Amino acid sequence: MYEFFALSELMDFSFDGYKLKKMLESKLDFKQKVSFGVIYPLLNRMEKEGLITLEQTSKNNLRASKKATITKKGRQKFLLLMKQPVAINQNSQLFYDLKVNSLHLVDNQVKEQVLHAYLEYLEDNLQHNDDWINHMMNNSEISSGDLEDAKNYYHLRKARYESSREIITKIEGQ
Numbered sequence: 001m002y003e004f005f006a007l008s009e010l011m012d013f014s015f016d017g018y019k020l021k022k023m024l025e026s027k028l029d030f031k032q033k034v035s036f037g038v039i040y041p042l043l044n045r046m047e048k049e050g051l052i053t054l055e056q057t058s059k060n061n062l063r064a065s066k067k068a069t070i071t072k073k074g075r076q077k078f079l080l081l082m083k084q085p086v087a088i089n090q091n092s093q094l095f096y097d098l099k100v101n102s103l104h105l106v107d108n109q110v111k112e113q114v115l116h117a118y119l120e121y122l123e124d125n126l127q128h129n130d131d132w133i134n135h136m137m138n139n140s141e142i143s144s145g146d147l148e149d150a151k152n153y154y155h156l157r158k159a160r161y162e163s164s165r166e167i168i169t170k171i172e173g174q
Contacts, residue, residue: 001095002034002042003051007078008102010052010070010083017043027098043068051077068158082106085117100164108171115168122161129154 005024006135009015015023022133024034043066046052051074070078082102086095096118103111133150136142 001091001098002038003046004047004078004081004095005098006042006068007051007070007074007081008105010068010096011075011078011102011105014067014069016057016067022069028094028102031100046074050074078102079106079110082110082114086121088121092121107173111171112168115164115171119161119168122157122164126154126157126161129157141170 002024005027006020009020009023017036020043021034021039024039025032028034043052043054045107047054050071052068052070054068056064057067058064075085082099082105086092086099096114099114100118103114127154129150133147133154136147136150
């Protein structure tokens with residue numbers, strides 16, 4: 001996921017590790033932090049794989065930094081990752097959020113592919129939530145407050161689904 005994020009950000013501009021760290025943190029939950037112990041080894045590995053180049057820069061005699069620039073191989077890897085299915089795990093929603101934030105970088109066919117996969121993911125979540133609500137309604141040990149919370153959560157997920165559906169309709173009409 002971090003590799004995908006770094007490649008997607010570098011598709012538009014070159015950045016140093018500090019800036020990439022701050023950009024990733026802005027896309028994560030505001031309580032989540034990313035350490036430099038994640039970012040710099042990632043950038044070094046990506047450079048070794050030929051996905052980026054790192055150029056030493058200095059800012060007004062301050063501490064030197066390395067500016068990352070995506071390579072042709074890195075652009076190809078980004079496109080491959082955009083097309084790959086998202087693994088279903090605790091980071092699925094975040095990965096889809098990152099992909100949706102990168103749609104401007106791909107053609108309409110890939111946009112539709114990503115959004116259709118995302119809709120399927122959201123539909124599965126809605127079905128799971130609906131099943132859970134039905135289970136709760138048939139369980140006398142569930143409080144009315146818990147049931148109401150589950151219904152509210154369902155409506156939030158449904159709104160996300162409907163919004164995504166509108167985006168797909170717009171893209172398909174282009």
